[in-house]
Amino acid sequence: MQRRKVTLKLYPNAAQMARLEAWTRLHCELYNAALEERIDAWRKAGKSISYYDQQNVLPQIKADRPEFVELGSHALQQTLRRLDLAFQSFFRRVKAGQTPGFPRFKSAKRFSGFTYPDPAGWKLMQHGGRGTTLRLGSGDAALSIRARGRHRFGVEAKPNDITLTRRNGQWFVSVTLRVPDAACARERTGDQRRGVDFGVTDWATFDDGRTIDNPRWLRVDLPKLAALQRQRARKKKGSLRFKRIGRRIARLHDRIANLRRDFVHKKTTCMVQSCAVLATEQLAPKNMSRSAKGTVEAPGRRVQQKAGLNREIRSAAFGMAHPMLAYKAEEAGTRLHLSHTRQLKPSQRCSACWEIVPKTLSQRMHVCPHCGHTAPRDQNSAMVVLIDAHNTQDTPGTGVAARPKPRPRQRGKSKFLTRETPTTAPSGA
Template identity: 75%
Template sequence: MERRKVTFKLYPNATEAERLTGWIRLHCELYNAALEERIDAYRKHGKSISYYDQQNVLPEIKADRPEFVELGSHALQQTLRKLDLAFQAFFRRVKSVQTPGFPRFKANKRFAGFCYPDPAGWKLLQNGGRGATLRIGSGKSAMSIRARGQHRFGDGAKPNDLTITRKNGEWYASVTLRVSEDACARARSGDATRGIDFGLNDWATFDNGETIANPRFVCREMPRMADLQRQQARKQRGSIRSRRLGSQAAKLHERIGNLRRDFLHKQTSRMVRECAVLATEELRTRHMSRSASGTKEKPGRMVKQKAGLNREILSAGLSMAHQMLAYKAAEAGTRLHVANTRQLKPSQRCAACWAIVAKTLAQRTHVCSHCGHTAQRDQNAASVVLIDAHTPGTGVAARPKPLSRQRAKSKSVTRETPATESQDS
């Protein structure tokens, strides 16, 4: 069984929204109280309190505070488990000599939501089309909240857990489904073999010269974002107008994220639908978007320009595109080859003679000084990773001699997907 997450938008009425807000406030109170207990126990007595110690106290808490009863035992346990995971991450970072980041107390307005870790205490009813109803609780106290959304996995999908979140004044329900492999399968309408080079001038360049334009969602919305931030800077901090402008800026960021996610889903779905083999290079966007500010002793150079480049790298969503390609290729029976960038050096290697031709980032045309091969830089890199996909091994050591440009059809070892109706995401 595979697991897939589906997000529904909730439309609670005023009473239901007030009740959900109260539940979040109680979960936040429990989280902060558990954190304070751990801090005080270690500071005063040198004792570490585990998750199980705090979980065993929940019956006493519910006896003293009846308002916690309707939240459900499993949801309360998940909130305590969330704090325990934060401490585990803290100790892991301390052990690996990273910035520790001790768990902090959370304000009610910054506490995102709560989670039901299993199907108990809630039920999702699909009403046909994109309509749905989320039922939370049992008996007379149960709530039936209107929802909007759908998934492509059919009636055989079994719910596993539910997360209720509040974002910019709106409510969402993320449901994890357990789905069979057959229900996950995607249709594949073509058997093309393509090399892809992701970039910023063009979001994607294929080995045959086809390109996908970079939508630059952040760049297009920058004037509007700057205007909102200037207006908010002139308002008194904490005032109604300041909060209203902050809410508008947050919704603009959310819109940019939604547009980016929709674009990536559509493009990656089209790629795996049309191709039997996809080849690309490994991208470490975390390192690519690292700040150039440096330190006080050794300050960096061109910090403002590098900040703009980092913004464009993150706006393109290259890491998210790789993640989508990975699971969609497995669903469609497409072989995805990810070349080792450090060993292969696709941007510097000639696709015709396999020689290394050093180029600066400003040089957008590949001209080989060894064989005279000329091509657009990104197209040449896409051809290099495609040749690498048809050759055993990854990197220069596996190919001591130049390779022929003739590409044999790859034999995919993955399963073939039965023909079903394709989906964009």
């Protein structure tokens, strides 16, 4: 059995939406009260309160506050567990020497939602096609909310837990499914061996020269986004019009994110279905999109140009593409090879003679001075990672930079001329 997650959009009516909002406020109140209890216990008595200490108080809370009863015991426990996970992450960062973020109080408007951690207190009913009904609670007080969406796993998939989230005035439910291995399998239609290089100019370039255009969803809507942000800047902060334009900006960002996610899903699915071997390099989008601002003592150079490049790198969603390729390749039986970028240096290595040819980012053609091989830079990188995948096929996914030929002999450093190392051999030798 494997676990997969599917997200459905909810369509509650006005009364149901008001009830969901009220439930979210109660979960937020419980979260903030549990956080305050932990802070006060440590500040006043030096005592640490665990998740189990707070969980054991839930029956008394429901007896004093009857409105918490309809939320469900397991959902309330998950809210307390959510706070406990925040504290665990805080202490882990402290021990690792990182910059920790102490758990903060949350407002009801910014509290994302709540979770049912097991198949109790809710039921998901499919009506064929995309029609779905989510039932929360039991008895006369239960909510039956219409939902839209479907998954590809069929009737064999069993719901395990759900998370209801609120985003920009809309409600969504993320369902975790327990799926048999056979239902997860994808049908592969081809047995190609392809190397692919992800980039900004072209979203993907294959070793045979084929490319996938970068749709640049953010750049297309950037003028509209900038106009809305200028309108909001002219409004009084916190006013009705300020909030109204803020919701329009958030909806526009959601539209861009949905288009990007849909594009990446479709292209990665086509890749794994048509390839038996798919090779690419490991990417670190966080490092690639690092700011060039620098510090006061050492200010950066070409900061605005680097900021524009960072925006395009994030918009290309490389960090989203690789995880999708990983689990889809496993489902389709495709071998996914991730070459180690710093060891292999695909953009600087010649695919014909395997020599390092340094290039700047602006040089888009690979011209090897050693063997004369010429190819587009991204295509040459795709050929390099494919060769690396072929030479490391016994250890898939290790990313070790294999070389088709031995490394050239390194010229040793010249020795200093000293008394102990004379320039001429002694006579009679």
